Amino acid sequence: MNSNPYGIIKVNKGIPGIVSTLYAIYHPRDNVYANFIQVYFEQHERMNNYMHPLVNKGAKNDMKVTAENALKGMVTFPSREEQSVISAFFSRL
Known part of the structure; x- marks a missing residue:
């Protein structure tokens, strides 16, 4: 069973590459530390609670x-x- 059925949020850690057009790309605001976003949403329940109300189910159950x-x-x-401090702490675990 997929622990994140509604999707995931990941942060690019500076590695250049190509992202499929199936994925949306966003840039954090100035008051948000990008790595914290990933730490914040790595908790499955938090991710699912955030995404569930935003998801539309299609006719093909997509x-x-x-x-x-x-x-x-x-x-x-x-x-x-x-x-920044919280992110650094979790990166050391």
């Missing part, structure tokens, strides 16, 4: 998140400085 809906979910993050 699931899609429109570009319009992708950023409608609400999250509360600590300050950017705290995000």
Whole structure:
């Protein structure tokens, strides 16, 4: 069973490459530390709770998140400085 049936959120760690057009690409705002986003959404329950209301099920039982809906979910993050410290902590585990 897939632990993230609605999708995943991953951060590019600076490795150049090509991303399929099946995936949406977003850039974080200035007050968000990109690596923290990945740490935050690695918890399956948190990821699923965020994505579930944004997903539309299609006629073929496929699931899609429109570009319009992708950023409608609400999250509360600590300050950017705290995000950096938290991310560094989890990267050492």
